[in-house]
Amino acid sequence: MSRPPLPIGTWGQISTWVTKTDDKGKPITYKSQAKFRDHDGHVRLVSAYGKNKTTAERALLKKLQDRAKTNQTGELTAMHKISHLIDLWEKRFEGLVADGKRSPTSLDTYRRVIKNYIRPALGEIRIGEANTPRLDTVISQIKCTAGAPTAKTCRAVISGAMKLAVRYGAISVNPVREVDAIETQAKNPPRSLTAEEVILLRQHLAADERAVQADLPDLVTFMLGTGVRIGESLAALWSEVDLDAGTVEITSTIVRVKGEGLLRKRTKSRAGQRLLHLPEWAAAVLRARNAAGIRLDDPIFTDTIGGFRDPTNVRRSLRTALSPVGSTARRDLGLSLRALRRQAHLTRKQVAETLNWPQTRIELIETGRIKVDHQQIAALVTTYSIRLENHHPLLAQLHDATQPADSDKLAWIRSHALRKATATALDEAGHTARQIADQLGQAKVSITQDIYLARRAANPAAAEALQRAFEEPDLP
Structure with a gap:
């Protein structure tokens, strides 16, 4: 034999x-x-x-x-560098975007983390060298320097690339599979605007000259009346509005793609394509705009030259309009802190590494976009070799930046809070989770329930039901 x-x-x-x-x-x-x-x-x-x-x-x-x-079969081998693997993975993802199966904004997000984090950390390593301990270390370092959300995105990209390496036969097991899941603090429960906050919001925007110039009052009213995403609201055309029937058809969304500009594309899923009935107060806003003169192929909410508006710019305008009075003082403080950092010849990355903070926190402080306290600023300027107690101008700015303001109660509101307000209002009116998900354009009811519906008070009828079900019988 x-x-x-x-x-x-x-x-x-x-x-x-x-x-x-x-x-x-x-x-x-x-x-x-x-x-x-x-x-x-x-x-x-x-x-x-x-x-x-x-x-x-x-x-x-x-x-x-x-x-x-x-000598594995396939286009990849274990001796290829991860940079080459990432290139292949990007090309495949580009194909999915071209086929409409993935969003171009997702591709932009992935390209950003690839450029800033993944290639610098892993690009020169060979695929066969990318074992679980090494990848776990890299992802943990990204979490420390850039925060958990960025680390999660990096983990997803690396896992997708390694999955591709397995399919091509370069490796036999995806090493990311055993990397520890990235744990973050529990998200805050969904918060919805109360009826009083909605009134205050609309009054505040109507009285704010900058908000009126940015066309925010009507846009916010439209979003509250429909529950649509900001990109969907900016993509809506007059041809999709039927004022007689009081309806608007949502078919598309606006996204910005690097190298291509603003694009109007179909909604991410079939659930996003829907016909919505407008409440009378929202329909009245559209009638008033229609009476001013429109063209059917124009967006409902246009920029200054009649084109599509950038969702990012609109979000920025909304944040600016809803920033509390103290935000001006916070911006001034941030500019002073940025100047001190530059005088110390330090980058944001170096400061973040010294304090073991996410780098984004330094950026938010320097742009005046988060509230700060004495302890936080004292720790920050210590890295610039400055004692806060001895820097009286900075102390004065810090005092002004920490003062409360009446408009603080609106500062938390972002565009998604409007969707949550719409969802919660429908929930309190007795609509089912499926009906609310259809209104919001969401395929999964679980997302609607977990993210968009604010928790209501405990059900008082539960006690009555349990009383009837388990009422204590007469005992001998």
Whole structure:
């Protein structure tokens, strides 16, 4: 019976012998050799040399192991660099975007983390070297420097790339699978605007000249009356509005794609394409705008030249309009802190590493977009070799920046809070979660329930139901 062949990617017995001696006959070079079965099925001899038997055999084993990795079938091998793997993964994702299966904004997000975090940390490492401990260390470092959300995005990209490497045969197991899940603090429960806050919000925007110039009052009214996303509201055309029936058809959304500008594209899912009935107060806003003169192929909410508006710019305008009075003082404080950092010849990244803060926190402080306290600023300026107690102008700015303002109660509101307000109002009116999800354009009811519906008070009828179900019988 013939001997079975070597499995592909394996080798047979290693033989070692002396190939060279010195003048005294002492061995100075050894050769180790073994038969290796390549990926094409052919058996070839592989050799290595060393000064002694042990080093020759070790050198041969290393060559055999590397050959086993590099002779996997497919476009990738374990010896390719991760940078090459990322390029392939990007091309595949671009194809999914072109097919309409993925959002171009997701591609922009992934490209950003690839450029800023993944390539610098892993680009020169070979695929076969990317084991679980190494990837776990890299992702943990990203979490410390950039925060948990960025680390989660990086983990998703690396996992997708390694999954592609498995499919191409470069590796056999996705090493990201065993990397610890990134734990973050529990999200705040969904918060919805109360009826009083809605009134205050609309009054505040109507009285704010900058908000009126940014066309925010009507836009916010439309979003409250429909529950649509900000990109969907900016993509809505007059041709999709039926003022007689009081309806608007939502079919598209506006996104900004790097290198292409603003694009109007179909909603992410079929659930996003829906016909919505307008409450009378929202329909009245559209009638007033319609009476001013429109073209059917124009957006309902246009920019200054009649084109589509950028959702990011609109969000920024809303944040500015709802910033508390103290935000001006916070911005002034942020500018002073930025100047002090630059005088110290430090980057935001260096400061964040020193304080073990996410780098985004430094940016938010310097742009005046978060509230600060004495302890936080004292720790920050210490890295600039400054004692806060001795810097009286900075202390004065900090005092002004920490003062409360009446408009603080609106400062938390973002565009998504309007959707939550619409969802919660429908919930309190007795609509089912499925009906609310359809209104919001969401395929999964669980997302609507977990993220968009504010928790109501405990159900008082529960006690009555339990009383009837388990009422204590008369005991003998």
